Amino acid sequence: xxxxxxxxxxxxxxxxxxxxxxxxxxxxxxxxxxxxxxxxxxxxxxxxxxxxxxxxxxxxxxxxxxxxxxxxxxxxxxxxxxxxxxxxxxxxxxxxxxxxxxxxxxxxxxxxxxxxxxxxxxxxxxxxxxxxxxxxxxxxxxxxxxxxxxxxxxxxxxxxxxxxxxxxxx
Numbered sequence: 634x635x636x637x638x639x640x641x642x643x644x645x646x647x648x649x650x651x652x653x654x655x656x657x658x659x660x661x662x663x664x665x666x667x668x669x670x671x672x673x674x675x676x677x678x679x680x681x682x683x684x685x686x687x688x689x690x691x692x693x694x695x696x697x698x699x700x701x702x703x704x705x706x707x708x709x710x711x712x713x714x715x716x717x718x719x720x721x722x723x724x725x726x727x728x729x730x731x732x733x734x735x736x737x738x739x740x741x742x743x744x745x746x747x748x749x750x751x752x753x754x755x756x757x758x759x760x761x762x763x764x765x766x767x768x769x770x771x772x773x774x775x776x777x778x779x780x781x782x783x784x785x786x787x788x789x790x791x792x793x794x795x796x797x798x799x800x801x802x803x
Contacts, residue, residue: 758790761786761790762782762783762786762787765782765786766779766782766783766786769782
């Protein structure tokens with residue numbers, strides 16, 4: 634083996650040294666390195682699990698936000714519908730009040746017109762009676778009893794349809 638450049642006691646010594654070194658590494662260096670790698674693997678695993686939880690929480694939070702947004706939209710729709718209903722009710726009430734006021738004004742105007750008409754008829758009747766009495770006095774050229782003639786004129790007007798019942802109904 635010498636011719637090949639191999640020294641057998643050197644090779645055996647190197648194998649023994651290598652075995653001792655391997656045993657020392659296996660017994661003293663490998664367990665702490667293995668422990669450190671296991672701890673690192675554990676931390677990475679925990680970080681991944683935490684990231685997954687955070688992602689799930691983010692998804693849940695997004696879902697909750699969307700649900701709240703939709704709930705807000707529905708609430709705003711309900712409020713708009715309620716406001717429209719109130720506006721419609723107020724409009725209807727205002728229309729009813731306006732109609733009632735118009736009817737009251739119309740009734741009041743009709744009553745005023747009727748009162749004015751009755752007053753005008755009464756005035757015309759008095760003037761007509763005075764004119765008739767005056768004309769009758771001139772015709773017979775003497776002074777007539779006004780009270781008797783007023784009664785006579787009332788009777789004539791009642792018979793002719795211009796009395797209080799006939800005048801009021803026109």
